[in-house]
Amino acid sequence: QSALTQPASVSGSPGQSITISCTGTxxxxxxxxxxxxxxxxxGKAPKLVIYEVSNRPSGVPNRFSGSxxxxxxxxxxxxxxxxxxxxxxxTSYTTTSSYVFGTGTKxxxx
Amino acid sequence: QVQLVQSGPEVKExxxxxKVSCKTSGYTFSNSAVQWVRQARxxxxxxxxxxxxxxxxxxxxxxxxxxxxxxxxxxxxxxYMELSSLRSEDTAMYYCAAEIYTTSCCYFDYWxxxxxxxxxx
Numbered sequence: 324q325s326a327l328t329q330p331a332s333v334s335g336s337p338g339q340s341i342t343i344s345c346t347g348t349x350x351x352x353x354x355x356x357x358x359x360x361x362x363x364x365x366g367k368a369p370k371l372v373i374y375e376v377s378n379r380p381s382g383v384p385n386r387f388s389g390s391x392x393x394x395x396x397x398x399x400x401x402x403x404x405x406x407x408x409x410x411x412x413x414t415s416y417t418t419t420s421s422y423v424f425g426t427g428t429k430x431x432x433x
Numbered sequence: 434q435v436q437l438v439q440s441g442p443e444v445k446e447x448x449x450x451x452k453v454s455c456k457t458s459g460y461t462f463s464n465s466a467v468q469w470v471r472q473a474r475x476x477x478x479x480x481x482x483x484x485x486x487x488x489x490x491x492x493x494x495x496x497x498x499x500x501x502x503x504x505x506x507x508x509x510x511x512x513y514m515e516l517s518s519l520r521s522e523d524t525a526m527y528y529c530a531a532e533i534y535t536t537s538c539c540y541f542d543y544w545x546x547x548x549x550x551x552x553x554x
Contacts (some may be wrong), residue, residue: 324495326477359537361478368547369470369478370526374540409467412478416539422468427477 327352327413327425334431339402343415343428346394351423355392357416360389360398364409372411373398400430408432435459437529446553450517453548455508455529462510463487468541469503469514471525481527484512489554519552526550 328346329396335341338432345352345360352358356376361369371380373389376396400407413425440454455467468483483494484503491503497516507510512529527548530541 355539359540363478368544369530370544371540371542374542377539378537380542410477412477414480414540421494422483422539423482424470424478424480 324351324421325429326381327380327415327423329411329413329425329428331426332431335400335403336433337403337405339403340399341403341430342400343398343411343413343430345396345398345415345425347396347423348394350417350419351394351397351417352391353421354418355416356391357389358389359414360387360397361414362407362409363410363412369412378410384395403432405432434530435533435542436504437542437543438547439527439529439545442549442551444553445519445522446554447552449519450515451519451550452513452515453529453547455512455514457510457512457531460531460533462530463535465532466546467505467512468532469501469505469512469532470528471513472528473522473525476525478496479525486512499542504527516550519550521552524550524552 358376360373361400362372363369376391388399412430454480466485469481484491500517502515530544
């Protein structure tokens with residue numbers, strides 16, 4: 324199972340919106356609506372920010388939103404804040420009952 | 434509250450095995466799955482495998498499946514990840530994470546602090 328493809332880095336100024344893409348195949352991203360997104364600050368464990376493509380866990384600001392079209396999922400962060408600077412990983416459930424992570428995207432707040 | 438606590442750091446020689454534990458509390462262990470993920474220094478997350486706690490069914494990443502075994506102990510609400518034939522490339526932070534079953538699916542919202550495994554002679 325190959326890793327899902329994400330851009331290595333995305334940047335934006337405070338208050339702006341950014342979007343991170345996550346491209347897979349018809350065996351993972353395209354197969355189910357089971358894409359989730361995790362935020363990871365340096366030296367910390369990952370934190371869930373989106374599940375089932377577009378659902379936010381309680382406590383996650385509504386500035387975080389997700390979507391999917393075909394084999395590509397996306398995470399959008401609007402009203403970018405300094406604390407949003409982190410690494411972001413998508414993951415998808417697959418047709419072989421396994422999971423695959425994305426390559427990761429470093430978000431920089433300028 | 435839900436907590437996952439892993440065992441401490443390990444230093445192992447190449448060719449040996451390591452077993453990392455993940456003790457859970459604050460929820461019904463049998464109504465969950467536990468996944469294991471690793472991250473080499475400066476690298477991305479790599480999925481290792483998962484276990485459905487109630488039935489003990491497992492699924493492993495293809496490239497690790499011959500060397501990894503994930504188990505659980507219902508009496509202590511603990512999951513274990515054992516990796517054998519260790520090589521230097523296995524040096525990484527290892528995380529466990531729990532999916533507590535609801536009507537939603539296939540995500541892991543509770544994570545442990547991680548265990549650093551170093552493979553060195």
